Amino acid sequence: MSSYGSSSRSSSYSSQRSNIRTYPNGVAKCGCDQVPQVRTAWTKKNPGRKFIGCVNRNIPGGCDAFDWIEDEVCDKGMQIGRTLLTRLDEKEEKLKAIQAVNDTLKVNNKKMHEVIQKLTTSNNALLTKKQSDDVQIHALQNELYKYKSIGWILKFVFIVVCATWMYKVTKKY
Numbered sequence: 001m002s003s004y005g006s007s008s009r010s011s012s013y014s015s016q017r018s019n020i021r022t023y024p025n026g027v028a029k030c031g032c033d034q035v036p037q038v039r040t041a042w043t044k045k046n047p048g049r050k051f052i053g054c055v056n057r058n059i060p061g062g063c064d065a066f067d068w069i070e071d072e073v074c075d076k077g078m079q080i081g082r083t084l085l086t087r088l089d090e091k092e093e094k095l096k097a098i099q100a101v102n103d104t105l106k107v108n109n110k111k112m113h114e115v116i117q118k119l120t121t122s123n124n125a126l127l128t129k130k131q132s133d134d135v136q137i138h139a140l141q142n143e144l145y146k147y148k149s150i151g152w153i154l155k156f157v158f159i160v161v162c163a164t165w166m167y168k169v170t171k172k173y
């Protein structure tokens with residue numbers, strides 16, 4: 001059995017399940033015929049520890065090809081890695097909170113836009129009504145001016161008639 005790297009690695013991780021075969025041409029392949037990839041684990045148990053695994057390992061029913069290619073992280077490295085991971089978790093929590101606020105703002109913004117649109121529509125309707133009212137007021141003002149003019153003419157005629165009548169009456173005596 002030739003599992004990936006097991007002959008040249010220390011015994012601390014050669015016992016890991018591997019299912020990665022290295023062919024005579026040097027190409028390593030897993031059970032699902034993929035070339036396994038080297039990645040770095042960022043778990044609390046293995047912070048920053050390199051491994052080789054199949055690209056399909058995280059999908060349900062995926063390939064189980066996996067092998068550590070680095071020794072376990074030393075105590076100091078573990079401590080640093082865990083601290084960094086905790087800080088990263090805190091940052092991610094903050095980011096999530098900010099994203100939640102952002103989502104709420106987006107929803108509020110959308111609602112505000114809808115209100116603005118409704119107000120604009122209502123405003124346009126009021127403007128149209130005002131224009132129509134202005135036309136009516138203008139027509140009524142014209143009519144009022146016409147009646148006022150007739151009134152002045154009638155008053156003038158009345159004064160002339162009265163003056164003529166008074167003149168005739170005073171002339172008799």
Ligand SMILES: [Zn+2]
Binds near residue numbers: 032056063065
């Ligand atoms: Zn695979």
